[in-house]
Amino acid sequence: MEHFEIRNLSFSYPTAKGKKSLDDVSLKIEKGEYAVICGKSGSGKTTLLKHLKTVLTPHGKRSGEIYFNGFPLEKVSNREQSAKIGYVMQNPDDQIVTDKVWHELAFGLESLGCDQKSMRSRVAEMACYFGIQDWFHKDVATLSGGQKQLLNLASIMAMQPELLILDEPTSQLDPIAASDFLNTVRKINVELGTTVIITEHRLEDIFPYADRAVVMDNGRIVANDTPRNVGKLLYEQGNPMFTAMPAPVRVFYNANGKGDCPLTVREGRTWLNKEFAEEPKITEIPFETIEDDIENPAISLKELWFRYEKDSPDILRGVSLDVPAGSLSAIVGGNGAGKSTMLKAVCGICKPYRGKIKVFGKAVNKYKSAELFKNCISMLPQDPKSLFVKKTVAEDLAEMTKDRKKITEAAEICQITDLMDNHPYDLSGGEQQRAALAKVLLTEPKLLLLDEPTKGMDSFFKETFASVLQKLKDQGITVIIVSHDVEFCAKYADRISMFFDGQILTTDTPQKFFGSNNFYTTVANRMSRHIFRNAVTSENVVELYRKNKGEKA
Amino acid sequence: MREDAFSKFHPAVNLIFFIGAMCFGVLLQHPVYLLAGMFASGVYYFLLNGRKGIKAIAGMIPLFIFITLFNPIVNTRGITVLFSLFGRPYTLEALIYGVAVAAIFVVMLLWFGCYGKVLTGDKFTCLFSNIMPSIALLLVMVFRMIPNFVRKAKQIIAARSSVGKGTEASASIKDKLTSGMSVIGVLTSWALEGSIVTGDSMRARGYGTAKRTSFMVYRMTKADWVLIVIMLAMLGVVIGFAASGCMYAEFLPERNIAPIEGVNIIAFITYLGFLLIPTFLHIKEVIQWNISRYGI
Numbered sequence: 001m002e003h004f005e006i007r008n009l010s011f012s013y014p015t016a017k018g019k020k021s022l023d024d025v026s027l028k029i030e031k032g033e034y035a036v037i038c039g040k041s042g043s044g045k046t047t048l049l050k051h052l053k054t055v056l057t058p059h060g061k062r063s064g065e066i067y068f069n070g071f072p073l074e075k076v077s078n079r080e081q082s083a084k085i086g087y088v089m090q091n092p093d094d095q096i097v098t099d100k101v102w103h104e105l106a107f108g109l110e111s112l113g114c115d116q117k118s119m120r121s122r123v124a125e126m127a128c129y130f131g132i133q134d135w136f137h138k139d140v141a142t143l144s145g146g147q148k149q150l151l152n153l154a155s156i157m158a159m160q161p162e163l164l165i166l167d168e169p170t171s172q173l174d175p176i177a178a179s180d181f182l183n184t185v186r187k188i189n190v191e192l193g194t195t196v197i198i199t200e201h202r203l204e205d206i207f208p209y210a211d212r213a214v215v216m217d218n219g220r221i222v223a224n225d226t227p228r229n230v231g232k233l234l235y236e237q238g239n240p241m242f243t244a245m246p247a248p249v250r251v252f253y254n255a256n257g258k259g260d261c262p263l264t265v266r267e268g269r270t271w272l273n274k275e276f277a278e279e280p281k282i283t284e285i286p287f288e289t290i291e292d293d294i295e296n297p298a299i300s301l302k303e304l305w306f307r308y309e310k311d312s313p314d315i316l317r318g319v320s321l322d323v324p325a326g327s328l329s330a331i332v333g334g335n336g337a338g339k340s341t342m343l344k345a346v347c348g349i350c351k352p353y354r355g356k357i358k359v360f361g362k363a364v365n366k367y368k369s370a371e372l373f374k375n376c377i378s379m380l381p382q383d384p385k386s387l388f389v390k391k392t393v394a395e396d397l398a399e400m401t402k403d404r405k406k407i408t409e410a411a412e413i414c415q416i417t418d419l420m421d422n423h424p425y426d427l428s429g430g431e432q433q434r435a436a437l438a439k440v441l442l443t444e445p446k447l448l449l450l451d452e453p454t455k456g457m458d459s460f461f462k463e464t465f466a467s468v469l470q471k472l473k474d475q476g477i478t479v480i481i482v483s484h485d486v487e488f489c490a491k492y493a494d495r496i497s498m499f500f501d502g503q504i505l506t507t508d509t510p511q512k513f514f515g516s517n518n519f520y521t522t523v524a525n526r527m528s529r530h531i532f533r534n535a536v537t538s539e540n541v542v543e544l545y546r547k548n549k550g551e552k553a
Numbered sequence: 554m555r556e557d558a559f560s561k562f563h564p565a566v567n568l569i570f571f572i573g574a575m576c577f578g579v580l581l582q583h584p585v586y587l588l589a590g591m592f593a594s595g596v597y598y599f600l601l602n603g604r605k606g607i608k609a610i611a612g613m614i615p616l617f618i619f620i621t622l623f624n625p626i627v628n629t630r631g632i633t634v635l636f637s638l639f640g641r642p643y644t645l646e647a648l649i650y651g652v653a654v655a656a657i658f659v660v661m662l663l664w665f666g667c668y669g670k671v672l673t674g675d676k677f678t679c680l681f682s683n684i685m686p687s688i689a690l691l692l693v694m695v696f697r698m699i700p701n702f703v704r705k706a707k708q709i710i711a712a713r714s715s716v717g718k719g720t721e722a723s724a725s726i727k728d729k730l731t732s733g734m735s736v737i738g739v740l741t742s743w744a745l746e747g748s749i750v751t752g753d754s755m756r757a758r759g760y761g762t763a764k765r766t767s768f769m770v771y772r773m774t775k776a777d778w779v780l781i782v783i784m785l786a787m788l789g790v791v792i793g794f795a796a797s798g799c800m801y802a803e804f805l806p807e808r809n810i811a812p813i814e815g816v817n818i819i820a821f822i823t824y825l826g827f828l829l830i831p832t833f834l835h836i837k838e839v840i841q842w843n844i845s846r847y848g849i
Binding site: 053055056077078079082083087089091093094095096097098099100102103106107108109110111112113114115116119120123140141152155156159344347349369370372373374378379381383385386387388389390399400425439440443449 | 674675686690693694696697700705708709711712714715716719735736738739742743746747748750751753754755756757758759760761762763765766767768769770
């Protein structure tokens with residue numbers, strides 16, 4: 001039986017001047033199904049999800065019907081909807097209502113007026129199922145982002161919903177926390193039979209397990225089938241959404257593979273094994289090596305040591321790094337390893353107690369603050385929102401300089417010209433990131449530091465963002481990215497450094513760096529490493545595949 | 554942090570103790586009783602805070618002396634004039650009264666210090682959530698909002714200083730003001746936006762669809778009831794004796810302090826015993842633990 005049935009749903013926001021956010025959407029979700037909805041930012045995914053719960057439904061012009069368990073949704077009482085339809089939102093922090101973990105877990109049950117005894121057992125049950133017992137009495141503020149989102153999920157599951165709706169739940173999390181979270185969602189679906197409807201950018205962890213993939217574009221559903229078929233359909237249509245597919249799918253179709261499309265790394269390896277039963281002739285793509293001695297580095301760090309408080313452990317434990325001028329360098333590494341702290345040290349926000357920082361050959365403490373941040377260094381913080389202080393993007397940019405021409409230029413580089421009159425908070429995550437970048441660029445830096453710039457961006461925004469970075473590089477600006485996003489760094493960076501245990505361990509080109517890693521590497525590399533020696537991106541794999549096949553033919 | 558023995562009791566027990574200790578701490582001016590208050594609160598404060606506690610207590614000594622010496626300057630009543638200051642008499646009675654006021658002040662500080670450690674915000678709201686669930690929830694949300702605000706403000710200031718928009722010590726007051734104003738402005742919009750999401754999240758979890766109940770993370774056990782009965786009985790005894798006037802003390806204009814003798818000693822011992830309940834429980838736990846450790 002259908003759990004949800006949407007019939008010809010159209011919707012437009014009152015301010016949209018007739019532009020439809022949802023356009024004749026019809027969709028059936030079966031009981032117990034795991035459905036993923038994908039699409040670009042702004043394609044109407046969130047709007048669609050919000051329609052599945054009456055209290056969250058936005059105001060605007062609407063036509064069409066929604067049925068829940070065969071009844072029109074608006075006839076289902078608010079109370080029943082609260083208990084049966086769970087909804088997890090994007091931002092882990094703002095969703096939390098109370099200050100203690102136990103209280104948050106009980107919040108939904110308290111609202112429903114549950115009695116003490118059943119509340120106790122349900123809360124205990126959920127805490128055990130999600131492994132929360134160890135932090136049951138903790139303050140919410142002390143949790144990590146991943147833990148917070150898990151708490152949000154657990155507090156909804158405590159109400160025992162039949163159906164779980166998740167709106168980009170992992171966009172604010174690092175990859176490891178994200179994959180943990182998605183595994184838990186899958187566990188709920190498999191073990192409890194809860195229906196799951198999820199929107200996500202990170203399709204690698206969902207696609208292989210989902211029963212149904214729905215692709216939206218401009219408020220319409222353009223594909224609705226099993227993930228395997230959707231991959232094929234998108235490739236055949238030449239749909240730009242194809243770039244968001246998991247790496248094995250992209251490699252398979254771009255290499256004109258035949259047969260069943262692989263969805264996971266394992267399936268991808270099996271497929272490549274079959275294709276190359278004997279070892280291929282060309283196993284390497286040509287790459288440049290980097291020289292160890294750098295003349296006139298943009299920044300040079302020597303043996304930095306830093307800790308936040310007198311008694312706390314050292315965060316930086318002898319960081320040494322040279323970055324050549326005009327390069328795009330990436331620093332990757334685990335969560336909380338101290339990558340962001342290193343950037344803060346370069347900016348002078350954190351003062352190392354030992355070691356030297358030189359920026360363009362001059363010690364950083366010799367610079368006056370005004371000198372350092374004018375035409376020299378600038379940093380884009382992890383949360384771009386913290387840079388905005390005005391009512392429109394244009395006003396925010398005007399805070400940095402009076403020169404109109406420069407503002408227009410920066411806006412053009414960052415492709416935000418048509419967003420200038422919007423409130424910064426109304427922009428999507430990717431747009432905010434670019435607006436903040438424009439603001440940072442107005443200091444005309446020679447050295448740009450970016451802290452997790454691709455967090456919460458979909459694959460299209462990432463490409464646009466990469467093209468912006470390329471433009472900056474062409475202007476001779478040195479860019480340093482600190483990121484969890486291995487795929488992005490592999491594709492666009494010139495040099496990659498590994499940050500671990502408070503130090504920079506190795507620095508190399510992406511090909512060499514990821515080529516010699518076994519686990520900490522890209523999906524494309526994990527899938528092809530037994531055959532090709534240094535294919536890092538899916539493009540690399542396709543290139544090598546074609547070269548080898550071309551010769552054989 | 555590990556909780557001390559008394560903190561492990563039900564919040565209602567904690568609350569009754571502190572109401573008792575603080576009310577009598579303010580009302581009783583009798584020097585012997587004040588001494589008892591200082592002793593009990595000091596010891597418990599030390600047990601809760603350890604070495605840091607000694608520092609804090611030592612820090613109160615100058616305050617104590619200051620209040621003592623300052624009182625006779627503003628208060629010139631009293632019959633024994635020691636000397637004159639600024640043409641006003643500085644009397645012995647006022648000085649002694651100053652000691653009493655200073656003692657009350659210090660005892661209150663110490664009890665409040667203990668209160669903050671024992672009856673944390675969540676325990677306090679928990680006490681009221683049964684009677685007034687909505688107001689208790691409101692309090693919880695406000696408690697959560699304030700540290701959030703501070704954290705975000707710090708984040709914004711750090712972000713701005715890394716693009717050269719920070720305020721340095723050398724910046725003019727006007728610059729500092731404008732920069733501060735814009736940070737406050739943006740904090741407000743940030744908070745407003747967050748509260749929309751929080752509101753959605755609350756309604757999505759059925760807020761307002763039924764009469765709220767409260768999840769009781771703390772449960773009344775037999776030990777809690779026993780302790781409550783003991784405390785109330787002790788308070789009853791103290792109040793009874795207080796009504797008879799045996800704790801009366803007057804300093805101005807003439808010293809008039811009720812003597813502690815005969816049956817009145819019972820009142821004093823009961824009072825001291827009451828104040829030492831947390832300390833007693835603490836020591837009892839330490840001893841028990843050591844015994845059981847040797848048993849293993």
